[in-house]
Amino acid sequence: MQSEPLVTFNGVIKKFGAFVAVQKLDLEIHKGEFLAIMGSSGCGKTTTLRMLAGLDAPTEGEIRLSGKPINDLPTWQRDTPMVWQSLALFPFLNVIENVEFALKMRGVGAKERRTRAENWLERMQISEFATRNIAQLSGGQRQRVALARSLVVEPEILLLDEPLSALDAHLKVRMQSVLQGLQRELGITFVYVTHSQSEAFSMADRVVIMSKGIVEQVGTAQEIYRAPKTRFVAEFLGSSNIFSGKSDGNGMLATPVGKFRLPQDGTSPQKGRSTTMVVLDTRSHLSVEEPGSEFDFVHAKIIGEEFTGATATIYLEAEDGSELRVQKDHDTLAALPIDVGQPLYVSWRPNETHLVSDA
Amino acid sequence: MNDFNRSRFIEIGLRFYVVLSFAFVFAPIAASFIFSFNSDRFPSIPLGAFSTEWYRAVANDPLVWDGLGNTLFVGIIVSVVSTALGFGAAYTDFRYRFFGKPVYMALALLPPTIPVVILGLAMLAYLSRINLSGQSVSVIIAHIVICSPFAMAISRLRLSQMDPDLEAAAWNLGASEWAAMRYVIVPFCLPAIFGALFITMAVSFDEFAIAWFVSGLNETLPVKVLGFLQGQVSPRINVIGTFVFVTSMTLVIIAQILLTRQTRETPAKD
Structure with a gap:
């Protein structure tokens, strides 16, 4: 892996009142890797992701993105788009308007916006649904819209918060290969939060296992499977x-x-x-x-x-x-x-x- | 509904009961409507001939037009201001957690629970002390106080249907807090905002007691009606009553349509 990490968590602690969600997290995420953060609910995996996205502020410690501290940077000034568990697509906008949203917020002109959004729809094979309502789409199609909406700004890193948990088993496997293919093709970093072992182990280059706010083990699927540390x-x-x-x-x-x-x-x-x-x-x-x-x-x-x-x-x-x-x-x-x-x-x-x- | 096991007798009885309830509520309004087209001077049966003379009489009365003008002027300003205030209060409730929030919410919902006579009297006492009584603006202020909670209730309902991740997703995609409000929260709540505009206008349009206390010479239409009643028994009251009823019902029905459609449009979770 590269010498300079894309993301560094330096002694990051997150408390919600008396509850400690993340305890002293030290973690490096490399450029271009597919990292999965796995654990059961309440283990701090989503909080970790949200801190990286800028949706929660660390109580202590420092998060660096490309070497720069980003603790005080609001989420709308970071390029850390997230794919939500609920997908959080805008129901009052159609498919292409959803995909254009981030470009609009960045002041990209209407014409360029449309072209770039169309490119992503094509890439995600959902061009034919461009003017459809979100409510008219199937679960898998919505998933693709959510991915296109996040990737349209061509970020260096994509955050995914249990994006496949709402899908049927067979669709899940298909979306897994879509995600994996996409990550290889784009060469960007994916940080994927999940409670599912099969998702984490089948897609990720490295897996982080968390429990009660603590990292239990970091390693490749093989390493963790063959030699659990704790x-x-x-x-x-x-x-x-x-x-x-x-x-x-x-x-x-x-x-x-x-x-x-x-x-x-x-x-x-x-x-x-x-x-x-x-x-x-x-x-x-x-x-x-x-x-x-x-x-x-x-x-x-x-x-x-x-x-x-x-x-x-x-x-x-x-x-x-x-x-x-x-x-x-x-x-x-x-x-x-x-x-x-x-x-x-x-x-x-x-x-x-x-x-x-x-x- | 599964009414396989319900007896036919009860079924018919229930239907009859519903019809009876509606008849009880709407009979006076229907009577007023019918007598407004009656040529006789007094509301009595048998009816006289069909006539629109009372409508003409009302239309030719400059005082009625004054009242209507005041009502519309007040109603439009009240609906816009109270919807803005109500939406703001609802958003505060949706977005923030703070010390004393239940008290804040209770206070915000309080005005409609105070008896209107007391509220009207209090308004009069207060507004006259600060030299704001007896003007259109007095009615506007008083009506905003009672209308804002309705707007808040409607906006809150809509916000409660919103995926709480939606706003955060907008921020995450590069929208500042203002941009998220403008491009996500308001568009999502638009049906409710229009609904609130119509409902608050209808409330202001109908409201009598407080307007009577504080309006002075700038009487709204319901206050005018009282003037008619006190002076003489005139079928013109029926005309104005019918007009006010039709207008309010139209506003409420439009609001209802907007609010029902929004619920249906909310995408099913899968």
Whole structure:
């Protein structure tokens, strides 16, 4: 990535009364990257985006855009257009008037305005709806109008606040590829706020995971998926088995469901220290017989099954009531007795595990 | 509505009840309308011949034209000023949160709840102290006080239908606060603004008690009507009554059409 970041958050804090929405955020957003900010509702992701757009002012800290501090710049003087969750299209204007709006506000002449707006309608493949009312458009068409309206000023950065949340599943996938294609073509920065893992992971170059106003992890989809850094991230992604217990100081983890080998990465925790270890559900195995010594394992009972296309996820419950999950292809599963209540061994290789922080 | 289970008897009874209620409300107005075309001097049955002589008599009365002129002059200024004030108050409520807002809103909505006689008397006492009584401007001031809350209520309703992101989206697209007001808020509220103009004009047009107290020699039409009544029983009252009714109803119906259409135009959320 480029050396000079497009956006820098420097110790940014946002409080609403006593509620701290964003706590000490340090984040760099690079030129031309597709960054997703992901988290559940109330995690501070939208507030972060709104501060960047200039719709909320940081309580503390500094935000820089292209090197310049923008804390005191009102939103109408920043070039940080946003695509809203509600889309916020102007219902009293038709499609092309909506797209022209930002140009009109910037004092662009009527003729040039029309031409530039028409170009964007064409680009978004909605030229035929130019004179339609917003109320007459479908959800996907409105989405395109909202994108055209924001992009018509040719900004360096586009902010998107859960823009696809109102769409049907199949339309969502199509709009995802539209967005991704657009971002590559334009080469501008997209900052995309979402609560959806699939949206963030399938589109973004880097993903920021937030919880309770704190950044839990920043990285590519692969990095985060393979190696969640914190217990929160592992739980949020929901694709790992999580074991908590105490380190015995000799590379073993004592948990309520058994004693397991800790990963041999040279950072063995001190004796007696609370430690959490995770292993991906795709790296976990099922068997009827007790696995060999190269595996660690838990004895558990099946409680349910979920199909996810080429694979299925089996949910199991260990003796202490904790839940485990294993994802396998159908051929592998066909060879196993998959019935609710069936006891099986859930196993993994110790070198497939890694530690996460409990914070 | 699902009236599959409703008994036929109750159905007919309810309809009859509605018709009866309307008849009760509108009978005096209808009577006034019918007698205004009656040639007889006194409103009695059987009716005399159809006649427009009372209309001619009214049309030829310079005092009536005076009253009508005053009413229109007052009505137009009142509707414009009170709609501007009412819209401003509604926008303040929509946009800002501040200490004492419930008190502010209660005060803004108060005037129509005060008995008009008391309000009229208070207005007279106050306006005469500052040498503003007995003029058209006295009626204008008094009417603005009672009309603004209506304009506010109508504007508030419209603003409550607005996606709160709309204004922020305008700012985000480069509109200053004034530009957003001009290009987004006002256009969105336009039907309500016109509705408020018509309703407040109708309220001012009809209002009698306060105008009676403060108008002095610049009587509005309803005050003139009282003058007729006190002097003599004249069918001209029916003519003026019919005229005032038709005018007010027209204004209210126009407002109603504007306000209903805006609701339907609001796009469905999907």
